[in-house]
Amino acid sequence: MTSEEITLFRKQLGGELRKLFARKRTYIGFGAFLALEVVVLFLLRLPKAKAAIRHLIDGAGYDPGDYFSGLTLGLMIMSWTVFLLGALYLALVGGDVVSKEVEDGTMRMMLCRPISRGRILLLKAVACAVYSVALTFFITVTALLAGFLYGGFGGLFAFYPAEHVFALYDFWPGLWRYLLAIPLLGLSLFTVSCIAFLFSCMKMKPAAATIITLSVLFLDSVVRNIPFFTSYQGWFFTARMATWIHVFDYAIPWGKMVEDYVLLGAMNITLLVIGWMIFEQRDFKS
Amino acid sequence: MSDLIRLESLSKSFRGRPAVTDLSLTIPKGEIFGLLGHNGAGKSTTFGMMLGHVRPDAGEAFICGHSVQKDRAGALRRVGAIFETPSFYDYLSGWQNLRFFVSLSGDVSDARFREVVELVGLTERIHDPVTHYSHGMRQRLALAQALLPDPEFILLDEPTEGLDPAGIHEMRAMIRKLRDEHGLTVMLSSHLLSEVEQLCDRVAILDGGRLVFSGAWRSGPPRWKLSLDDQAAAGDVLDRYIAECDGDVVILREGIDIADLVSDLVHAGVRVKGVELLRATLEDFYLGRTRP
Numbered sequence: 001m002t003s004e005e006i007t008l009f010r011k012q013l014g015g016e017l018r019k020l021f022a023r024k025r026t027y028i029g030f031g032a033f034l035a036l037e038v039v040v041l042f043l044l045r046l047p048k049a050k051a052a053i054r055h056l057i058d059g060a061g062y063d064p065g066d067y068f069s070g071l072t073l074g075l076m077i078m079s080w081t082v083f084l085l086g087a088l089y090l091a092l093v094g095g096d097v098v099s100k101e102v103e104d105g106t107m108r109m110m111l112c113r114p115i116s117r118g119r120i121l122l123l124k125a126v127a128c129a130v131y132s133v134a135l136t137f138f139i140t141v142t143a144l145l146a147g148f149l150y151g152g153f154g155g156l157f158a159f160y161p162a163e164h165v166f167a168l169y170d171f172w173p174g175l176w177r178y179l180l181a182i183p184l185l186g187l188s189l190f191t192v193s194c195i196a197f198l199f200s201c202m203k204m205k206p207a208a209a210t211i212i213t214l215s216v217l218f219l220d221s222v223v224r225n226i227p228f229f230t231s232y233q234g235w236f237f238t239a240r241m242a243t244w245i246h247v248f249d250y251a252i253p254w255g256k257m258v259e260d261y262v263l264l265g266a267m268n269i270t271l272l273v274i275g276w277m278i279f280e281q282r283d284f285k286s
Numbered sequence: 287m288s289d290l291i292r293l294e295s296l297s298k299s300f301r302g303r304p305a306v307t308d309l310s311l312t313i314p315k316g317e318i319f320g321l322l323g324h325n326g327a328g329k330s331t332t333f334g335m336m337l338g339h340v341r342p343d344a345g346e347a348f349i350c351g352h353s354v355q356k357d358r359a360g361a362l363r364r365v366g367a368i369f370e371t372p373s374f375y376d377y378l379s380g381w382q383n384l385r386f387f388v389s390l391s392g393d394v395s396d397a398r399f400r401e402v403v404e405l406v407g408l409t410e411r412i413h414d415p416v417t418h419y420s421h422g423m424r425q426r427l428a429l430a431q432a433l434l435p436d437p438e439f440i441l442l443d444e445p446t447e448g449l450d451p452a453g454i455h456e457m458r459a460m461i462r463k464l465r466d467e468h469g470l471t472v473m474l475s476s477h478l479l480s481e482v483e484q485l486c487d488r489v490a491i492l493d494g495g496r497l498v499f500s501g502a503w504r505s506g507p508p509r510w511k512l513s514l515d516d517q518a519a520a521g522d523v524l525d526r527y528i529a530e531c532d533g534d535v536v537i538l539r540e541g542i543d544i545a546d547l548v549s550d551l552v553h554a555g556v557r558v559k560g561v562e563l564l565r566a567t568l569e570d571f572y573l574g575r576t577r578p
Contacts, residue, residue, distance in 0.1 A: 008392065015386035022377055105373030109431070111339050112367040113390035114359040120390075283300075284339040286330055286369060286443075 012119075016127045020093070026131070029089030033081055033139050037146050040077045045150065057157050062168050069154025071174045074147030075181075078140050079160070079245070082185065086139070087192050087217050093131050094196025095209030097124045098279065103206060108284050121201070121276050128193040136186035144178065158248035162225075165248050177248050184244035187261055191241055192217065194268040201275035203282060240264050290315040290439055290471045291336070296345035298331050305331040306495045309345070313473060313488075315438075318465050320482040321475040322572055323492035329475045332492070333443050336473075337367055349439060363391075366432025370444035372424050376417035380408060380427050383416055384434060391435040398434065406430045406460070422453040429460065440464065442474040446481055454481065461485055483568035493576045503571045507537045510544060513560035520556045523547070535564065 001009075020026055043049055053072070054064035098121070101107040110120055156174025158167045169177060195216055199209035217238060223229060224236035233239040243260035246253050291313035298306045306328040313319045323329050334340030336347045338358040347354040352361035374383045384403075388394045403412050406426040411419070419427065425445065432440050442461070446454045458481060464470040476482050482489065490500040512534055514520050527547045530537040538544065548558050 008389070011389045011393075015389045018382065019375055019378070019386065022375075022382075024377065105369065105371065106375060108339060108369060109367075109373055109387060110390060112337055112362065112365070112432075113387065113435075114362040114365075114392075115390045116359065281341075283334065283341060285334050286371075 009123075012115075012123055013126055016123045017130060020097075020127050020131060025096075026093065029085070029092065029135055030138055032085055032089065033135075034142060036081045036085055037077050037139075037143055040080050041073065041146050041150055044073055044076060053157070056159060057168070060166070060168065062155075062157075065154075067155040067157040067168055068151065069156070069171075070144070070148035070151035071154065071156040071171065071178060072147070072158075073151040074140075074144035075156065075158060075178060075248075077146055078143035078185075081139055081143065082189070086135075086189055087214060089135065090132060090189055090192040091196045091210045091213040091217070094128050094193040095200050095213055096206045097128055097197060098200040098275075099202075099204060099209050100200075100206040102284065105286070108286070111284060117280050118276055121272075121279055125194075125197060125272055128197055129190055132190045132193050133186045136182060136189055140178075140182045140185065156248075158245075160245050160248075163242055163245045165245055167248050167250050181244055181247045184247055184257070184261075188241040188244050188264065191237060191264050191268055194271040198271040198275040198278075201279040237264065237267060288315055289313065290350060291319075291473065292348040293332070293336070294346050294348070296332065296335050296342050296347060298328075298335060298340060298342050304495050306335070306342075306492070309492070309495075309497050311490050311497065311500045313471060315471050316465065316469055317488060318461065318472045318474065318485050320486035320489035321473060321492070322479070322482065322489055323475075324576065327492040328495040329492060330443065331495075333367075333441055333475070336441065337362065337365070364436070364438040366435065366437040366440040368425070368428040368432050368440070368442045368445055370447040372428030374416045374424065374427065377415060379415055380412045380419065380423075380430075383427065384412075384431055387431045388434045394434050394436075398436070402430050402433050405433070421448045422450070422456075425449060425453070425457065429457075433464075437470065439471045439473070442472060444476055445474060446476060446478055454478070458485060479568045479572055489568070491572060491575050498575050503568055504566060506566075507540070509535055509537055509564040509566070511535050511560070511562040511564055512558070513562075514551065515557040515559060516555075519554065520551055523550045523554050523556070526550075 044053070050068070054068055057064040057067045098107070101110070111117070153171055155171055156169045156177065158165055158169075158177075160166075192213065196209055196213040199212050200206070202209070204212075220236050221238045224233060224239050229236075240260040240263055243257050246257055289312040291311075293309055293311050296306055296309040297304070309328070309332060321329050321332065331340055335342045336349065336354060338354050338361070342355065346356075347361075349361040350364055352363075354361040374380075375386070378386070381399075381403075384399065388399075400409075403409050406429050408423065408426050408430060411423065416424065416427065445461070446457050449457060461472055461474070462485065465472055474482070474485070487502055487504065488500075489503050491498050507529070514534075524531065524536070524547075527538055527542050527550070528536040529539045538547065544561060548561060551558050
């Protein structure tokens with residue numbers, strides 16, 4: 001690639017990102033997360049919820065006063081909001097990214113230009129990745145700030161029974177683990193964007209692409225939690241996506257996490273390539 | 287003139303239904319060429335195949351010598367296109383829309399941006415969000431995005447669709463200007479045959495996906511309507527001058543001037559009450575070739 005080509009690619013990507021971030025709809029996700037974080041924070045402040053968390057910490061032989069802190073609340077807010085809304089908003093944006101342009105007719109305008117379909121999709125895939133990172137960063141940072149505002153500074157208590165995570169850390173090691181979780185969570189969430197992207201490349205309405213993506217996620221998640229399939233966890237991509245939480249294990253299982261992310265990466269690349277192949281074969285008519 | 291556009295045996299079916307069948311035509315450089323046909327005749331499919339939006343089942347389209355199917359980027363480098371309902375990102379300004387679309391073609395200087403925006407008359411409103419644009423303004427913005435990469439050829443699919451009479455007049459003047467002053471080759475489709483008639487000397491007519499005519503629609507000798515008081519007395523004179531006669535409508539033999547015929551009729555004692563040149567309309571021409 002020559003320097004002119006790189007400059008042109010940057011310009012094209014800048015245009016793609018401007019389109020994405022100039023749209024009000026893009027920010028609905030950010031706004032919804034902020035609102036949900038406030039709701040979760042409110043719920044965690046309820047006396048009985050607070051008492052339950054303090055009881056858990058106390059039961060582990062630690063002082064709840066040290067560990068019922070901003071970090072603990074931040075992690076709870078972050079993981080709950082991601083669980084409740086993360087997939088929805090990434091599926092919404094990923095599902096829109098190609099099919100909305102086809103529906104609106106702007107894709108035909110783009111395809112009048114001497115640019116390959118593959119390059120158009122590459123720009124859109126990168127824009128989706130940037131959005132996934134931006135949304136993850138926003139959720140995690142605002143959750144942490146909300147936690148600090150209410151809980152102040154203190155140790156981190158991480159408790160995720162489904163993933164067998166139960167750990168307590170002092171402030172700095174806890175903060176380090178929290179910060180390490182951000183890019184890993186971003187990588188996991190990018191899978192949602194890739195699934196939505198694939199459906200968006202097909203001949204369907206944007207809403208259909210979003211709904212099908214959510215259905216796939218829901219199905220995978222429900223089936224993997226059926227007790228009969230416990231020994232087949234590795235077959236479910238949502239199980240691989242949940243690997244980021246193991247960053248809070250006392251001994252981080254790097255081997256397993258690398259394996260999970262390599263598999264997710266391979267799955268994402270496969271989804272993008274299939275989406276590209278479908279898009280290449282399509283006819284675009286008014 | 288060399289051919290800028292060459293379509294070679296293009297065919298396309300959708301779910302087994304032929305949309306275009308074995309379409310071949312050429313458009314010379316510097317021409318305004320009309321593509322006509324009823325709804326579903328295959329015009330949009332033809333445009334789609336010329337722009338690489340639709341993959342033909344057979345055949346190939348060439349623009350400036352490059353095959354659209356084999357070298358799409360090369361073929362579309364000097365091409366601009368407008369569709370019947372121009373689509374833009376409504377939440378972006380006209381300027382931002384132009385910037386985005388043009389970035390897909392390569393680099394264009396700010397001076398060129400300003401020149402084109404001025405040419406289409408959008409200077410005052412170019413920084414407004416497109417959502418506040420009227421249909422006419424959107425058409426002008428579409429024209430600007432088509433012209434920005436300095437095309438040799440522009441493809442206009444129903445460019446006057448939805449425009450008011452003033453807008454139609456403006457668009458027509460603009461198309462002429464692009465050909466006359468900028469040397470562009472234009473291919474357009476429109477249901478407004480009177481518009482095509484005013485702009486195009488050559489047209490192609492599609493019917494059911496097949497090409498039923500391609501060429502100069504005005505070709506052929508002029509037809510005259512003669513009003514004579516004594517048709518029988520005029521017989522000998524008319525026999526000498528006319529090639530075809532259909533009632534009172536005649537076609538003169540080659541090289542004959544209508545004034546000579548009128549003069550001889552008067553000398554023969556026939557009173558000539560009226561002579562009218564019948565102008566061919568594109569509508570008659572079109573309907574004559576597409577009616578079942």
